[in-house]
Amino acid sequence: MKKRATKNILEYLLFLPLAFLARVLPRDLALWVGSQLGWISQFVLPKRKRQARINLQQAFPEMGEKDLATTVTKMFRHLGKSGMEMLQMEQFKSDDDLKYFHFHGIENLREAQALGKGLFILTGHLGFWEVGTFFLPKLGIPVDFVAKRMKNPYIDAYFKRLRESGGGQVIEAKHGARRIVKALAENRAVAILLDQHISPPAGVRVNFFGRPAYTTPIISQIAMKQGTPIVPSFSYRRDDNRYDIYFGSMIVFEKEAGEEAILRNTQVLTDQIEAAVRKEITQWFWVHKRWRQ
Numbered sequence: 001m002k003k004r005a006t007k008n009i010l011e012y013l014l015f016l017p018l019a020f021l022a023r024v025l026p027r028d029l030a031l032w033v034g035s036q037l038g039w040i041s042q043f044v045l046p047k048r049k050r051q052a053r054i055n056l057q058q059a060f061p062e063m064g065e066k067d068l069a070t071t072v073t074k075m076f077r078h079l080g081k082s083g084m085e086m087l088q089m090e091q092f093k094s095d096d097d098l099k100y101f102h103f104h105g106i107e108n109l110r111e112a113q114a115l116g117k118g119l120f121i122l123t124g125h126l127g128f129w130e131v132g133t134f135f136l137p138k139l140g141i142p143v144d145f146v147a148k149r150m151k152n153p154y155i156d157a158y159f160k161r162l163r164e165s166g167g168g169q170v171i172e173a174k175h176g177a178r179r180i181v182k183a184l185a186e187n188r189a190v191a192i193l194l195d196q197h198i199s200p201p202a203g204v205r206v207n208f209f210g211r212p213a214y215t216t217p218i219i220s221q222i223a224m225k226q227g228t229p230i231v232p233s234f235s236y237r238r239d240d241n242r243y244d245i246y247f248g249s250m251i252v253f254e255k256e257a258g259e260e261a262i263l264r265n266t267q268v269l270t271d272q273i274e275a276a277v278r279k280e281i282t283q284w285f286w287v288h289k290r291w292r293q
Helices: 002-024 027-044 046-059 065-087 095-100 106-114 129-138 153-164 177-185 218-226 259-279
Strands: 101-104 119-123 143-147 169-172 189-193 204-208 211-215 230-237 243-247
Touching: 002 027, 002 065, 002 153, 027 046, 027 065, 046 065, 065 129, 065 153, 095 101, 095 129, 106 119, 106 230, 106 243, 119 129, 119 218, 119 259, 129 143, 129 153, 129 189, 129 230, 129 243, 143 153, 143 177, 153 169, 169 177, 177 189, 177 218, 204 259, 211 259, 218 259, 230 259
Parallel strands: 101 243, 119 189, 119 230, 143 169, 143 189
Antiparallel strands: 204 211, 230 243
């Protein structure tokens, strides 16, 4: 326990200079630095690079070696930028900062909100997935974000403060069901990243890129029971470091009971994420061990 506590402190002390650098650098320079750090990290983290290659090869078996290497490198650069973007989150403050975002399908979000039942925002680790913590409150959408607690409590507290700086609240994923239901009852939006591995029995088995993957059924379970609308939403970074934000058509599940209905509807949501990843495969988190037995 003491060894872990010491490691947490050392990690945090190493993290703070990077966080400070991100805060003081101009945005374009910070993102350039992030891109370079991402490029370097593929060599510093060979296991992560190997995992990304394996995942991509199995998802796209037709992809040649040259395209595979290019895709992996672009993904690591993207992740480096994403890290810097997150550390700069507090610099998005005013309505004027919405100029960086081009919204598509915002009427779908408004339609779901108008039902007065709360709403789920379905998303994944794609593009700048953290940025909803800024723009959703600015759009007049009271929102909570479901997130896993990080192993390092000091870094976890730092990122929790960043995520909540825009006005939203963080719900811890591990024991979050009651808070999710409460937030929906208050007509709030709840954003959930549905592309992480969740071990059974908590997770159900669906197909993701043609392979079995275990996924939380919590959105399907609550949405089926309460008629909660679901709006798929994904953020893509442009080459000019602005963002295209897409809100898909509202999904409303029938009130059904049984594991078969839960599985079927969780597959529907997983298909939404797969389709979004296919639009820009270099901006998804391929280093994650998404497919596990």
